[in-house]
Amino acid sequence: MEKKTSLYEKHVELGARMTPFAGFIMPVRYDTLISEHMAVRENVGMFDLSHMGEFRVKGPAATEFLDNVLTNDAEVDVGSAFYSTMCYPDGGIVDDLVVYRLDDTEYLIVVNASNIEKDWAWVSSHAKAFDVETTNESDSTTLVAVQGPNASQVVSQLTDVNLKELGFYHQRMAEVANKDALLARTGYTGEDGFEIYVSSDDGPALWDAVSEAGSSLDTGPIVPVGLGARDTLRLEMGYALYGNDIDHTTTPIEARLSWVVKLKTEKEFIGREVLARQKREKPGRYLVGLELQDKGIAREGVDLFEHDRKVGEVTSGTLGPAVGHCVCLGYVERGYHKIGRDLEVEIRGKRKNINRVKLPFYKDGTHL
Amino acid sequence: MSEIPEDLRFAETHEWVRDDGDGKFTMGITDHAQSEMGEIVMIELPSVGDQFDSGDVVGTLEAVKTAADFYAPLGGKVTEVNESLEDSPEKINQDPYGEGWLVSFESDDGEAVSGLMSAAEYRQHAGD
Numbered sequence: 001m002e003k004k005t006s007l008y009e010k011h012v013e014l015g016a017r018m019t020p021f022a023g024f025i026m027p028v029r030y031d032t033l034i035s036e037h038m039a040v041r042e043n044v045g046m047f048d049l050s051h052m053g054e055f056r057v058k059g060p061a062a063t064e065f066l067d068n069v070l071t072n073d074a075e076v077d078v079g080s081a082f083y084s085t086m087c088y089p090d091g092g093i094v095d096d097l098v099v100y101r102l103d104d105t106e107y108l109i110v111v112n113a114s115n116i117e118k119d120w121a122w123v124s125s126h127a128k129a130f131d132v133e134t135t136n137e138s139d140s141t142t143l144v145a146v147q148g149p150n151a152s153q154v155v156s157q158l159t160d161v162n163l164k165e166l167g168f169y170h171q172r173m174a175e176v177a178n179k180d181a182l183l184a185r186t187g188y189t190g191e192d193g194f195e196i197y198v199s200s201d202d203g204p205a206l207w208d209a210v211s212e213a214g215s216s217l218d219t220g221p222i223v224p225v226g227l228g229a230r231d232t233l234r235l236e237m238g239y240a241l242y243g244n245d246i247d248h249t250t251t252p253i254e255a256r257l258s259w260v261v262k263l264k265t266e267k268e269f270i271g272r273e274v275l276a277r278q279k280r281e282k283p284g285r286y287l288v289g290l291e292l293q294d295k296g297i298a299r300e301g302v303d304l305f306e307h308d309r310k311v312g313e314v315t316s317g318t319l320g321p322a323v324g325h326c327v328c329l330g331y332v333e334r335g336y337h338k339i340g341r342d343l344e345v346e347i348r349g350k351r352k353n354i355n356r357v358k359l360p361f362y363k364d365g366t367h368l
Numbered sequence: 369m370s371e372i373p374e375d376l377r378f379a380e381t382h383e384w385v386r387d388d389g390d391g392k393f394t395m396g397i398t399d400h401a402q403s404e405m406g407e408i409v410m411i412e413l414p415s416v417g418d419q420f421d422s423g424d425v426v427g428t429l430e431a432v433k434t435a436a437d438f439y440a441p442l443g444g445k446v447t448e449v450n451e452s453l454e455d456s457p458e459k460i461n462q463d464p465y466g467e468g469w470l471v472s473f474e475s476d477d478g479e480a481v482s483g484l485m486s487a488a489e490y491r492q493h494a495g496d
Contacts, residue, residue: 032407033432228406228433295410297430319409319432348412348428 005050006142006203014224021227022113024051029226036229037321040189041362043217044148045225046210049195050203053116054141055123058106059132066099066107067267069126071252071275072260076101081169081186084260085252086122087271091278092248093255095119096240098186100171108182108197110143112242126270142203146210147193147233149366150219155194157213159183168192168367177209188230190237190365235327236320238289238359244300245287245315245329253278254331255287285312286337289361292317292326293353298345304330304354305344311336314345320361327361328354370399370494373465377481378490379441384465391478392447396469397429397438397460400494405431408457413449414471420444422480426471429460441484444475 002025011018016027027048029036039045057066066074072084078101086094095115100108111119120136127134146154152163158177163185166172171184179202187193198206214222231241240246246255253261253275261275292298297319304312312332320327336343341356376384382401386394402408410430420426420440429436450469453459460468485493 029406034407232432297410297435
C-alpha cells in the first residue's frame, strides 16, 4: 500500500492521474504533460514534492559530520544551500541531495524519495561517531515547489520576505501563507523558483494559498505540475536522476559531478581515495548529453554505437517539449564521449544518428 | 469515461476496427488508449502493401514518456496509411475515431471481425 502525501486529496479533486512512485501514490499529470512543462518554462507551476525525504542534522559537529559523509564542502554560509553526492567507500553514489545550512550547527538535507530508508540507515549510522543528532522528518514534512519565470510573483504575495534578497540556492526560515516554513530559492527545473517546506499539518493550507495567489497573474494562472513534467523539465537541463543516470554502480566523476567532489580541500570524506584516483587516472566512461538527429525517441536502455562498436547506453531519454526533439543522457566510453562526436542508436532495429552535445539542452532557463 | 462508438469492433490491445465493406477495414486506437498514453508526439506507420497476421505489430506510437506498439486486429494487407499523422500526431488524441485513424487494410479474414469485442464488451474490458 503506497503512502499518501498531505496533498493527496488536492490531487484527486484536481482530477490528477495518480501513479505509484517510490512507495508513494503521486500525481503524474493533471492536464497534459506538455502543457504543464510549458507552463513552468513560460509562466509558473506548482508541484507536490512531499515524497522527498528530509533529515535534520544538528549539533556542534554538524559541519564536520557532513564534511565526512558528503562529497561536497559543508562549510558554507548560513542561509545558503548546496548540491552534493553522498558516496560509498568505493566511490559509488548512495544518493544525490540538496543541503540547507540553517544555522552554525544545524542543516536540513533533502534526499530522493526512493532512497529514504537506505539514506537514513547510512546517515544515522555514520552520525554515531560525531557529536550530532539526526532526525528523519520525512513523514511530517510537506514540500511544495513553485517554479517558473513568474514564481516570485506568486510567492511574494504569501510572505513578507523581500525575495530580491533571497538569491538562488539561498534559503531562510519565514512565514509563508501564515505558516512556519523553510523558504528556499532552489529547484530542479532550470527556472527561477522556490521550494517551501512546512509541517504536513499545514500542507493543504499552503497548497491552497499558493494556488489562490497564482490564480490572478496577468500571464495566466499557475498550474499544478505532475511527476511526468518534472522529469522532462530536469532532463532538458541535463540534470542526473538517481536510479536512471546515477546509482551505486556509478561515481560522481563518471557522472560529471566532479564539481561537487571537494578534492581541493584536505577534508577526508567517504569515497575520497577512490574518487581522487579516478579523477587523476580518468574514468572509463562519462555521462554525457546526446541529441537524436533523426525522428524518434531514444529511451532508457537503448545502446549507443560508433559504427559496429557499442560505446555506451542511454540512461534517460525523452522528447524535450521546449526544445522540440529527443534529448538523452547516457554513459559513453572515454574517447568516444567528446562534443561533436557522431554516434548512432538502435531503436526497434533501426539505426538513427545521435550527437554528443553540450548541456543544458534547454538554454533559456531563468534560474538566477 | 471514454467515448466508445457502438458501430466499431475492438481488440483487447485497445485498437478499434471499422468494417468499410467489400473486405476493406480501417483501424485506429481507442479513446481510452490515447487517454492512457497522453500526448502522442510521433508515430511509426507501416507502408502500403505490408502484410500482417492478426496480432502482429503494425506500428508504434510515441508519447512523451512511453512508446507503445499497435497490433493488427485482423490479418490483412495495408491499402492506405494516415500520412497526415506524421506532421500532426496530436489528431490521435483529439479525434481517435475520426481524423486520428491509423491504417486502412483489406482482409479476406473479414469473418474474424465478429470475434472482436463489441462496444459493450470493450467498455467492460477497458474498465470505463
